[in-house]
Amino acid sequence: MSWNKMLFHSLKSRTVLLYGLLFLVSYTIIFVIVYLHLRRAEQEETDWRLHRIFSAFEYRYFTGEELRNSLIVLPKFSRIPKEFFQHVAEEVAGFQPVLACRETRNRDRYIVFGFRRNEIWQVTYETEPQHFSKERILPEGHTAVLAKDFAQESFGEGARLVSLLMDKNNRILAASPSVEPDRERFRRFHYTHSSARLHYGDMENSRGRRIRLAWKSLPDGNMLVIGLNQHAADENLDRIVNAFWGVGAAVFALSILCAWILSCRMVRGIQRVGKAADRIAAGDYSCRVPLNNDGCEIDSLVVSFNAMTGNTETLMSELRTIADDIAHDLRTPLTRMIGRSEVTVSGNPTLEDALNTLGDNTEECRVMLVLINQMLEISKTESGAIVPERRELDLSALLEHSVELFRLPAEQKGQEIVLNLPERPVHFCGDSVKLQRLAGNLLDNAMKFTPPQGRITVALEQSAREIILRVSDTGCGIPAEEREKVFKRFYRADSSRHLPGNGLGLALVQAIAKAHGGSVGLESEPGRGSTFTVRFPV
CATH class of the missing domain: 3.30.565.10 (Histidine kinase-like ATPase, C-terminal domain)
Incomplete structure (x- = not known):
């Protein structure tokens, strides 16, 4: 058997290849699921941090003050009571909220910042007792305060934090020191100008490292951009991927070896049946395959094969016996016919002797014909031909x-x-x-x-x-x-x-x-x- 046939056409190799293919497909699917889950979890964690930092800077820009610990930024405006929007519609028509906070000490007190036309308003609402107040905010001079915060405040993120404030023409008004190496890249990045919600996106700095950005247009037309350098997170994810594939390669090699051993054991019984079939094809009908506890299916095949071989041996034995019997039963009348004919021909037979010989030979032929017809009828009836x-x-x-x-x-x-x-x-x-x-x-x-x-x-x-x-x-x-x-x-x-x-x-x-x-x-x-x-x- 050639190596090509043994490697690509044998049942063992096909079983191993199929197992390997199934393993690779399954492992790849698991890897993709795990990778996407880790990537999504990392992105959600980063976006949550960006939202928290962005809200602090946004509050600083509106009020000129730091975000107090007693305030919690609400991620969704749907958490504000409906009565608030009813009062706002009556008192400040056209008000669009951009930042909402709630007091931790007084959970019934909400502070919402928004804009109407080009005006920035701070609206305070208390549910118990119900109280509504509004105040227009003039953020003039807050840019300098924000620039100072950009230079000093890192919110525990260190040098990976990127923060900048730009005007409508993408001109940078204030920025953290980490922006300087990629100042032009930040200016040319495609931002979506909208104050309705916070936008997220990714960009690469000059060193090819990914930065996760969060930005939103402010009511006065300026745009606040906050970013976190994701180099450490990406490296950590790459290490996990490399470890995952390294372990997968080792497990794959071990599983292929185990699959080869198991497939060899599985086909061992089939090989024994094949060798026995070769011996039977060579004429040894006494050959039998011994049971070797190769599994129920293989053992059942061996039992059926041995039964078939036994039937074949019996059939061949009967066929030889039948052939001998037919030869014997036909030889006797043929011998008598030849003897009569030779006696008649060698002597000086009369017409009566010749007719008697022909009559006897005809009767012998009729007996042989009956014998042959009976044999044919039995064979056709047993085989279903008739x-x-x-x-x-x-x-x-x-x-x-x-x-x-x-x-x-x-x-x-x-x-x-x-x-x-x-x-x-x-x-x-x-x-x-x-x-x-x-x-x-x-x-x-x-x-x-x-x-x-x-x-x-x-x-x-x-x-x-x-x-x-x-x-x-x-x-x-x-x-x-x-x-x-x-x-x-x-x-x-x-x-x-x-x-x-x-x-x-x-x-x-x-x-x-x-x-x-x-x-x-x-x-x-x-x-x-x-x-x-x-x-x-x-």
């Missing part, structure tokens, strides 16, 4: 007709035939010609082995599930060791070798019975007779 022509018939009438045909020869031999039939007709769907042959062969077999003054009993019974035909005789009986052999072709017991026949009658009976879905059984007691039982399903 399908019985099933028609509804009365088995009682058919048996009665068959018995009448044999009654006169039986009386001439001093034998008695007793027929026991049901009172009602026994209807059956079958081939009348073949069933007539079946009954005739059973009667002929019984007459051969029944002595004078003996009795042959033919009985027919019907139940809800089957029809039973029994043919009994009071002959010599059949020994137990020969009962299974009498249905084989050309088999003749020692007690029947002096009687006429070729040993095909009972084989034909069994073939016809099986063709009709039935079976044939034998009960016999030496010295007292035999009973052949044919059962047909209803």
Whole structure:
């Protein structure tokens, strides 16, 4: 076997390759899911930090003061009571909120910053007791305060924090020191100018490192941009990816090795069956595959293979026996024919001698033709080549007709035939010609082995599930060791070798019975007779 065929066409290699492919696909899917989950978790964490820092700077820009610890920035305006928006609509028409806070000490007090046209307003609302106040804010001079905060405040993020304030023309008004190396990149970044919500995006600095940005337009037209350098997070994620693939490669190599070992063990039984099949193909029909606990499926295959091999060996043995029997049964009449012909030709035969020789040879040919036809009929019936022509018939009438045909020869031999039939007709769907042959062969077999003054009993019974035909005789009986052999072709017991026949009658009976879905059984007691039982399903 070539290496190419062994690697790419054997069952072992295909099993290993399929397992490896499934492993890679499964591992890749798991990796993608884990990677996306980690990336999303990291991004959500970063966006939450950006939102917190952005809100602090935004509050500083509006008020000129630091965000007090007693205030909590609300991420969504939906957490503000509906009554607030009703009061705002009445008091400050066209008010658009941009930043909302709630007191931690007094959870019923809300502070909301927003704009109306180009004006910035601070609206304070208390639910218990209900109180509403508004104040216009002038953020002039707050830019300088914000620039100072950009330079000093890092919110625990260190140098990775990027913060800047730009006007409508993307001109930088104030920025943290970390902006300077990439000042032009920040100016040219594509920002979405909207004060409705906070926007997020990614950009690369001059060193190729990713910066996560959050920005929003302020009511006065300026834009506040906050960013966090993600180099450390990206490196950490890359280390996780490399470790994941490193572990995956090691596990993949180990799993491929295990898959190869398991596949070798799995196909070991199949290989043993293949080697046995090669020996059988070479003519050794005695070869069997031993069971080796290779698994239920392989063991079942071995059992079935051994059973098939046993049947093949039996069939070949029977075929040799049949061939020998046919050769013997044909050799005898052929030898007689040749002898008669040679005697007639070598002498000075008269016309009468020649006619007698031709007549005898014709009779011998007729016997051989009957033998060959019986063999063909049995083979075709057993193989299903001849399908019985099933028609509804009365088995009682058919048996009665068959018995009448044999009654006169039986009386001439001093034998008695007793027929026991049901009172009602026994209807059956079958081939009348073949069933007539079946009954005739059973009667002929019984007459051969029944002595004078003996009795042959033919009985027919019907139940809800089957029809039973029994043919009994009071002959010599059949020994137990020969009962299974009498249905084989050309088999003749020692007690029947002096009687006429070729040993095909009972084989034909069994073939016809099986063709009709039935079976044939034998009960016999030496010295007292035999009973052949044919059962047909209803």
